[in-house]
Amino acid sequence: MSGTPPTVAVLTAQPLEYTAVRAHLTDIEKQVHPTGTRKAAALTERVTSWFKPDAVLFVGTAVGLREDIHVGDVVIATKVYAVHGSSRSPQPT
Known part of the structure; x- marks a missing residue:
């Protein structure tokens, strides 16, 4: 076993949840991906491929x-x- 602690990615959907979770964590390294962090599926893929948690x-x-x-x-x-993203129907384009 290596001496490196495990990497854990914690994702939240709402700012209130983020604030509540962050209050319980230490040794936080905030990272911002150059292309942004707005879509949950894309963000999850970016986090797993970038950090390999x-x-x-x-x-x-x-x-x-x-x-x-x-x-x-x-x-x-x-x-x-199943995963649901919103209770609203998509708007026609």
Whole structure:
């Protein structure tokens, strides 16, 4: 085992979630990709190919998944069956 600690990427969707997570972390290295960080799928791909982290955590409130999940609850997925990006329909171009 090497003496290098594992690299963990923590992704959040909302500024409130980012602020809450950051308050619990130490030794943070903020990095900004030259092409930006606005789309979740693109950002996740960039993070995994750029940093090659040992783990990627997507941290959020998870409100709306089920009626018995509340802000502050911890939800851990063992499988992802589908991903929804928005409750709004795409606008025609």
